[in-house]
Amino acid sequence: MRYSRHMIMPEVGRPGQQRLNSAKVLCIGAGGLGSPAAMYLAAAGIGKLGLVDFDEVDLSNLQRQILHGTKDVGRKKLQSAEERLRDLNPNVEVESFDCRLSSANALEIVSDYDVVVDGSDNFPTRYLSNDVCVFAKKPNVYGSVFRFDGQSTVFAPHLGGPCYRCLFPEPPPPGSVPNCAQAGVLGVLPGIIGTIQASEAIKLILGAGEPLIGRLLYFDALKMKFREFNLRRDPQCPVCGDSPTITKPIDYEQFCGVSMNEIPTVSVRELKQKLDARENFQLIDVREPLEYELANIDGARLIPLGELPERLGELDRETLTIVHCHSGQRSAQAVRLMRDAGFAKVFNLEGGIARWSDEIDSDVPQY
Numbered sequence: 001m002r003y004s005r006h007m008i009m010p011e012v013g014r015p016g017q018q019r020l021n022s023a024k025v026l027c028i029g030a031g032g033l034g035s036p037a038a039m040y041l042a043a044a045g046i047g048k049l050g051l052v053d054f055d056e057v058d059l060s061n062l063q064r065q066i067l068h069g070t071k072d073v074g075r076k077k078l079q080s081a082e083e084r085l086r087d088l089n090p091n092v093e094v095e096s097f098d099c100r101l102s103s104a105n106a107l108e109i110v111s112d113y114d115v116v117v118d119g120s121d122n123f124p125t126r127y128l129s130n131d132v133c134v135f136a137k138k139p140n141v142y143g144s145v146f147r148f149d150g151q152s153t154v155f156a157p158h159l160g161g162p163c164y165r166c167l168f169p170e171p172p173p174p175g176s177v178p179n180c181a182q183a184g185v186l187g188v189l190p191g192i193i194g195t196i197q198a199s200e201a202i203k204l205i206l207g208a209g210e211p212l213i214g215r216l217l218y219f220d221a222l223k224m225k226f227r228e229f230n231l232r233r234d235p236q237c238p239v240c241g242d243s244p245t246i247t248k249p250i251d252y253e254q255f256c257g258v259s260m261n262e263i264p265t266v267s268v269r270e271l272k273q274k275l276d277a278r279e280n281f282q283l284i285d286v287r288e289p290l291e292y293e294l295a296n297i298d299g300a301r302l303i304p305l306g307e308l309p310e311r312l313g314e315l316d317r318e319t320l321t322i323v324h325c326h327s328g329q330r331s332a333q334a335v336r337l338m339r340d341a342g343f344a345k346v347f348n349l350e351g352g353i354a355r356w357s358d359e360i361d362s363d364v365p366q367y
């Protein structure tokens with residue numbers, strides 16, 4: 001009864017449903033993309049569903065991560081995900097991996113599954129999941145979202161297509177990508193892309209239709225348009241090419257665009273002392289104007305990171321300078337940029353305005 005709408009279709013039928021019921025799919029991440037993907041896969045009766053996640057549910061997740069509810073805020077995402085999926089379909093075995101995917105565990109986790117759905121949101125995990133899927137010859141159903149845009153494809157060199165490294169051989173250098181910075185995303189968007197990922201996983205298991213192998217589907221929600229690009233395997237690819245140079249899993253640094261080690265910092269407490277003592281220094285906010293409207297620190301001057309290079313002339317190179325953003329990533333890039341431009345005394349506010357709101361001034365709204 002549960003699967004009757006599948007079984008009456010000639011492309012699925014009883015044999016197809018049996019294939020789904022004995023298939024194993026690994027979802028990397030139980031967040032925006034992983035939520036709809038895991039829910040539709042569970043509903044479809046996938047035999048075993050693996051979930052890899054180490055995070056806890058945050059209130060700001062609920063705008064898009066529909067596996068989790070308001071009652072789950074503060075709990076492990078794996079806990080709420082498991083509950084939701086078991087309720088949706090108790091016949092599905094859910095296997096939870098409470099960890100970050102790393103070079104030490106990735107190959108072992110992936111090798112037990114038939115298909116991988118990558119719902120990760122960072123470069124280290126994306127490269128790692130790509131590489132281990134190439135090694136283990138598992139199709140890797142890729143998805144990513146950014147503001148109003150999303151994309152999906154299936155990486156499967158063993159089935160004739162390219163892998164992620166055929167397109168981007170190496171992760172971007174630290175500092176070049178304002179990636180984890182609060183770019184924002186339309187809440188529905190991971191719903192659309194994650195659902196496409198679930199469809200592709202199901203098609204691969206059924207052997208039905210034409211998978212997104214060698215094709216990148218690009219979605220623009222503002223224009224409400226899908227476009228398609230052909231992708232080709234690169235014979236020079238470092239991992240799936242004819243003479244690969246990468247033959248085992250690699251851990252890239254868990255950075256958000258910049259290596260934080262050599263960036264000098266001040267704490268929110270130190271900033272508070274300096275403000276209270278009316279010390280002479282410049283406080284620069286490198287977030288976007290919309291974020292500034294949501295919340296700001298009194299006395300901070302707004303210069304969005306993108307405008308900073310042209311506007312350095314407005315600032316005094318000799319005065320002590322403290323830079324902040326939302327959580328400290330973009331401001332770390334700003335500090336590096338200003339040091340390179342000859343600012344001698346420039347510091348990053350550790351934890352950004354988020355920590356300022358947490359520890360110093362709760363009247364400053366969290367976002």
Ligand SMILES: [Zn+2]
Nearest residue numbers: 163166237240
């Ligand atoms: Zn490749």
